[in-house]
Amino acid sequence: MIRQLSEMEKTAIRKLYSEGLPITEICEKVQVSRGAVSKYCEGNRKGKYQNWDSEKASKICLLLSRGKRYMEIAKKWGCTTSAIRTVVCRHRKKVASDPRKKLIISVIVSAIKKGGMSPAEALRAARKADIMRMVAT
Numbered sequence: 001m002i003r004q005l006s007e008m009e010k011t012a013i014r015k016l017y018s019e020g021l022p023i024t025e026i027c028e029k030v031q032v033s034r035g036a037v038s039k040y041c042e043g044n045r046k047g048k049y050q051n052w053d054s055e056k057a058s059k060i061c062l063l064l065s066r067g068k069r070y071m072e073i074a075k076k077w078g079c080t081t082s083a084i085r086t087v088v089c090r091h092r093k094k095v096a097s098d099p100r101k102k103l104i105i106s107v108i109v110s111a112i113k114k115g116g117m118s119p120a121e122a123l124r125a126a127r128k129a130d131i132m133r134m135v136a137t
Helices: 006-020 024-032 034-045 054-065 071-075 081-097 099-113 117-128 132-137
Strands: none
Touching: 006 034, 024 034, 034 081, 034 132, 054 132, 071 081, 081 099, 099 117
């Protein structure tokens, strides 16, 4: 059976949320589920979605490439894992749709497949050859 929250808990949730505390931290402090916190912050949430610019998306992708997990990144940024997955997916689509970046990626992939290089070696070679500047002109 689902436990009903007391008025004191509901008030604490709303207060912490209005102070800008992320939902995950509110869950830990009040010892309730994420759904319960979301339910009592629902009216306050409209228009408070994070604006994910390409710089933030790049940082998130960098953290993933360094072996961080979605949950760790979500905790750091104060959002859900699905929000992180959405940002990464959109960022990858954006990169894949850019013709210059597509060309760079294809050069690196062919260096890996045909040249027998590891991904790290292929990236080093691409940087050394300054492919980015060559493609930009």
